[in-house]
Amino acid sequence: MLEAEKADQYKENCIKKYDENVERYIFTYDKDYEGYPGNQKRFDIIRDLIRRHSPQRVLYIGCGACVPMALLIKEFGCEMFGIDFSKKMVEQGRKVLKEHGLNPELVQIGDIENMDTLPDGVFDFVIAVGVFTHLYDDNKAMSNLNKKLKNGGILVVEFRNELFSCYSFNTFSYDFILNTLLAGVDLPQEFGMKVDHFFKERFGILADEKIAPKSTYLKNGIIKKFHNPLNICEVIERWNFCWKENYFYHFHVLPPQFETVNPDLFKKLSLYIEDPTNWRGHIMASAFVSEAEKIQNI
Numbered sequence: 001m002l003e004a005e006k007a008d009q010y011k012e013n014c015i016k017k018y019d020e021n022v023e024r025y026i027f028t029y030d031k032d033y034e035g036y037p038g039n040q041k042r043f044d045i046i047r048d049l050i051r052r053h054s055p056q057r058v059l060y061i062g063c064g065a066c067v068p069m070a071l072l073i074k075e076f077g078c079e080m081f082g083i084d085f086s087k088k089m090v091e092q093g094r095k096v097l098k099e100h101g102l103n104p105e106l107v108q109i110g111d112i113e114n115m116d117t118l119p120d121g122v123f124d125f126v127i128a129v130g131v132f133t134h135l136y137d138d139n140k141a142m143s144n145l146n147k148k149l150k151n152g153g154i155l156v157v158e159f160r161n162e163l164f165s166c167y168s169f170n171t172f173s174y175d176f177i178l179n180t181l182l183a184g185v186d187l188p189q190e191f192g193m194k195v196d197h198f199f200k201e202r203f204g205i206l207a208d209e210k211i212a213p214k215s216t217y218l219k220n221g222i223i224k225k226f227h228n229p230l231n232i233c234e235v236i237e238r239w240n241f242c243w244k245e246n247y248f249y250h251f252h253v254l255p256p257q258f259e260t261v262n263p264d265l266f267k268k269l270s271l272y273i274e275d276p277t278n279w280r281g282h283i284m285a286s287a288f289v290s291e292a293e294k295i296q297n298i
């Protein structure tokens with residue numbers, strides 16, 4: 001269970017984790033990267049959206065070490081500013097921008113939840129990647145996104161897919177089914193224990209293990225929460241955006257436990273079914289990107 005008073009500590013832990021993983025994020029875009037190219041698939045989705053909307057002025061929140069940002073500026077020639085709350089990411093990002101012959105000052109340290117740290121002015125396209133999964137509460141960030149976009153501007157936000165829990169057959173599945181799908185359903189004690197036992201057995205969880213609601217949202221002191229693609233429009237539209245579409249990425253051809261059985265085959269078959277607009281993404285993809293249009297100021 002997440003505790004509000006620990007929200008600042010969760011954020012500190014998250015910044016530290018990103019500070020320590022700068023090289024790893026850069027490597028995921030390398031042509032020699034042999035892991036699943038989830039970040040590259042996400043990049044392709046964002047690139048298609050930029051191509052479709054031809055924005056003039058873009059804000060990229062959670063830009064990391066600026067590898068995708070530099071490629072997008074070079075391909076589309078739009079004005080683009082990046083912010084990231086990890087100092088090490090920003091330091092590396094400045095080097096990457098410089099290597100591409102771009103102004104290193106285009107990236108600054110900033111936090112989506114702190115309006116004073118976001119660049120001045122409004123934008124006609126705002127991207128937020130790897131950000132909402134770590135927030136204790138979405139409201140401040142959504143409100144800031146509304147303020148940073150002009151009317152008619154496009155919002156592109158990445159989320160981790162809560163419904164993937166239906167296909168992962170592990171602790172996440174137990175938490176999702178018992179604590180979210182069955183939320184508010186009051187079973188008589190003996191019946192409830194049978195149900196609990198049924199799911200624990202299927203998902204390989206010890207009978208006496210306690211899994212509190214949403215406890216799977218916290219790992220090593222870092223929030224890693226999920227959003228549901230079937231009702232994300234409600235979250236987004238509460239902040240005066242009109243939700244348009246979800247695009248799924250990082251497909252899993254089988255539950256993740258099968259990855260170690262034959263990693264190459266798992267990757268090959270997952271890439272084969274990877275398709276951002278296929279309905280299977282709701283269940284088989286671990287993440288998605290939502291596209292929305294700002295309709296009015298809050």
Ligand SMILES: C[S@@+](CC[C@H](N)C(=O)[O-])C[C@H]1O[C@@H](n2cnc3c(N)ncnc32)[C@H](O)[C@@H]1O
Nearest residue numbers: 018062063064084085086110111112129130131
């Ligand atoms: C998954 S990484 C993606 C980096 C980059 N977009 C890429 O594709 O290589 C997410 C980035 O978001 C940053 N981030 C997470 N939460 C943030 C927040 N509240 N404000 C600003 N940046 C944040 C992290 O420091 C990290 O660099």
